[in-house]
Amino acid sequence: MQPWSKAGIIIKASTRPGSAYAAVMVTGARRVRMQYDYTGDIAGPPGPVSPDSPRWLRLTRSGDTVTGYESADGTRWHVVGTVRLAGLPATALAGLFAASPAGSESAASSSISGSSGGSGMNLATAIFDHVSLSGGQPGQTWAGDDVGGNAGAPTGTGFHQAGGTFSVTGSGDIAPDVPAAPGGGGGFAIEHTLLGIFGALVAVIVVAAMFMTAEYRRGLIKVTLAASPRRGRVLAAKAVVVGSVSFLAGLAGSVAALLAGEHLLRSNGNFIMPVSTLTEVRVVAGTAALTAVTAILALAVGALLRSGAAAVTLVISVVVLPYLLENTVLPAGAADWVLRITPVAGFAIQQSLPQYPQVAASYTPANGYFPLAPWAGFAVLCGYAALALAVAVIMLRRRDA
């Protein structure tokens, strides 16, 4: 039994996977919940649910509004949630369901009954009694179906009726598809096509650092500072130039990489997780902005260290290396902090898929998930670049050229 194993009553437009639904359910270790249309999730009152403390569940429909109730004793009912299901047909299907997502190593095991077969698919069985219907019900007999079942589903699913008691056994999940979840669809996120950004960043870091350090090597800095004695302006102008150029190059590169990558992935039969146009724009423009801010960081570090090799190494070590380390050798807890406090946090701007608390999955950067929100992570990188630039301006004013 998984924490998110679930069983309850559901009203659904059809048995086609992906059709609209609302359901009120008991879960393995996440109390009573009302879930609807895959991404909607409302928690019920606290308190564990187990065979020793069963729950009463009720769903009512009025037009396209569905209300879920729960009760411990069958007399005092609490509303769990009320949702509107756009496009729910006048005649919808209603029934009992049981589902259990595949085991996840990170998910804690729960104590209530059920079998779990290692990391593979597993089954949950729910016992329903006192089942009653009111209102117009065209279907008079109960029928069982394995909704969305596939070849990998375990055997033993189905339902069994004895008098007024139903036993329903199911596997899988009624939830949004998360590629990182065990048994997930294995699709690609759009940012997977933008992995080449790391190569671009190395090139941009070298160019931006040398944009400053080459002046020192050739003694050109003396001429530059003689021509424009306001030193802060020199650095600001360099930052604007290198930032704009890097942004445009990054934008061109990421648009091309996204289009080519999506085409290549699709033609090889891969599924790409759909995202809104706004998210797509944020990922592509964010990647370009990431390139620009990294360039400004490299420029500032170059101005501080006045050595191209040292600046390039330092910036690559804080922008690229932590990403590699947290994907390979660092334990999960340390990796989480690395992604919050180092400039690598900026890569969060590329995250296109949301985390769903109701789906247990390994939400790691390797799978496209970051601990910080996209703009918060990007702000961390911007903070480092701004700090480096400010210190560089101060040092440039104080030091001899």
Next chain:
Amino acid sequence: MTDALRAEWTKLRTVPGTVWLLLAVVAATMALGLGADAAANCPSGGCQLDPARTSLTGIYLSQAVVAVLAAATIGSEYSSGLMRVTLTATPRRTTVLAAKAVILTALVLAAGTVAVLGSVLAGGLILPAHGFTAAHGYLPLSLRDGPVLRAATGSVLYLILITLLSLGIATAVRDAAAGIGGVLGLLYLIPIIAGIASPHWQRHLHQIAPMTAGLAIQATTSLRSMPISPWAGLGVLAAWAAAALLAAALLLQLRDA
């Protein structure tokens, strides 16, 4: 050759950065290694962590430092124009490159040995308190253990090979900053790209990438599931370093300084 060695030793010894970079090799290896030791946790038997690899995590960072040392050794000669003097004094250009390689190898051997010994010692002291005990199937981290000794000596050899790879690439591009960018790109990018490749391609990338293949020398657990065996992996890195030095020697012969 002796004169060339003495000349290179004088140049490298009298540049203020050298001492600091060698100290940074030790500091970076130890600091990151200590951090990984402190963050590691093995609450029960059968955890996936390799204690030798964990305490030697710092090599990921210190390889960047030795790469800078090597790239700066040749890059600074080109940027200051000293290279013309050097080649006038020692007209056999491969001798210059070989002398630089020998001096760098000796320095990195010394700094790397200190760094690796310190990291293994620290791992042996810290890791048992984090669950890496005999009860969970781990021997105490000690150089008397064959695989750990191999991981430790291999890590020093790894740093030396990275130094030579960096010397070769920086000589080929005649610039320290561009050279270091190329080296770090080569080291860090392939494993990142491999992260989303299919398992088949991932295995192949890990077999040929200089960093992942070379660091196979650090593995002491689950050797069977490795994409490449430890010494073969170090051999792959040696081939990269040899190819870079060969290309550098050829270009040095053919081009103007």
